[in-house]
Amino acid sequence: MEFPGDLKYQATHEWVKIEGDIATVGISAHAQDQLGEIVFVELPSVGDSLEKGAVAANVESSKAVGEVVTPFTGEITAVNENLEDEPEVVNSSPYGDGWIFKVKISNASEADGLLDAAGYQATL
């Protein structure tokens, strides 16, 4: 199972890619494997303002619901609408085309608690 080194992670199984003041968020290869075949992704709306730790999206497999928690307080700037029609992309490309939402970082220090790949793997 792959955990790219250029990403940050949360113990709740999200990956986070920080580019400037925008963070792209998805779920880890481990999370999609545990959930099984993803059949629905409930996305947030662009413009939603969320607190760090709030549930931004829900990823549903045939058996379970996984919550996707935002790692930063801020406004949702983009959502991966393609997942509405092809939720299975979260399984096939969790770190690529399976990204879920982007959030505008309002407080960069919130990045301090994020894990690196080794730190995340240690939690599994």
Next chain:
Amino acid sequence: MTEINIRKTPLSEMHEKLGAKMVNFEDWYMPVKFEGVIEDHIWTREHAGIFDISHMTEFMLEGPDCIPFLKHMMTNSIGIGDYVAQYQHMCYPNGRVVDDLYIYRESAEKVRIIANAQTLETDGKDFNWLKENIGDYKVKITDLSLERTRFAFQGPETLNLLNPITDKDLTQIKRFRWCYTNIIVNSEEIPIFCSRTGYTGEDDWSDSLASFEISCENKYATRVYQIFLDTGAKPIGIGARDSLRLECCYALYGNDINNEITTVEANLGWVVKEKEGFNFIGQEILLKQKSEGPKKISVGLNLLDKGILRAGYRIISLGGEDIGHITSGTFAPTLNKTVGLALINSEYKAIGSELDVLIRGKKKRAVIVKTPFYTRGKKI
């Protein structure tokens, strides 16, 4: 702590070797999926799959009063001949369901029962209920559950794969009939109980498309599993077992029927039959509900908005009233849509009516549709 008590079936280790993802299901260590829930599901609809259903229970009733005793205990007619299987409910006096099960009549004095899994919490539920009510009936009940291994061999290719390895011609077994036969491979001969029943809907009543449920003594279990797999059938997990049954709207005990829902409320009134000269447990309320209509009833739903229906979600009428809840829900792979069963106030049951399902605090629109969602050879 319960980990210690999780039960393994005689096939658990083979499932692991076959690459299954194993889970605790109803206190049994069971394969939830092999390839994947959806892949397992589609394979069964298109080919044939082998399910381990050893978590279920198997009893033998023997004695001169078998039939009168069953007429007292069960809601359906019991008016069946030898080597016929019949779906039954066992109910409490209030009409709510102890369990749903099949009876398999061998003679007026010998009848097999196959019922649901007993969890650690409900251990012995069916067996004890039968024993408690035996009174003066001359019947001996033997629990065969842990001595025997149960399989389901389901899917359109089942007859083609299974018939060549059994000594009876299974094309001659009609739906809801059963037989004793032997699996014969080379010089091996393994006795099995073989019933043309199932929980997948893969049976069109013809001589060419049938599915079977099978049991054998534990000592043959792994060998039978291997022989079945060698036919080309694939192992299937309980995840697909659930989505396959839900497409057919077969009730799941614990969800769609339980000790808070009556047989008639579960929209299974056809399982309730008045029996001349016999009062069955729960008769009064069940017959009343059947003739007058129950206050709440199970209906089939399609979700019109995007999402997945799950047991427990509340149902809200378009007028804003809380009218019930989802009892089972899934993404239906054969239909490529979200379906569910809901127990709602009967006044809202009309097919075509819309209502809302509360999913994580948001209303999602659903419509009441005809059930079952799937019938062999026909999609909605």
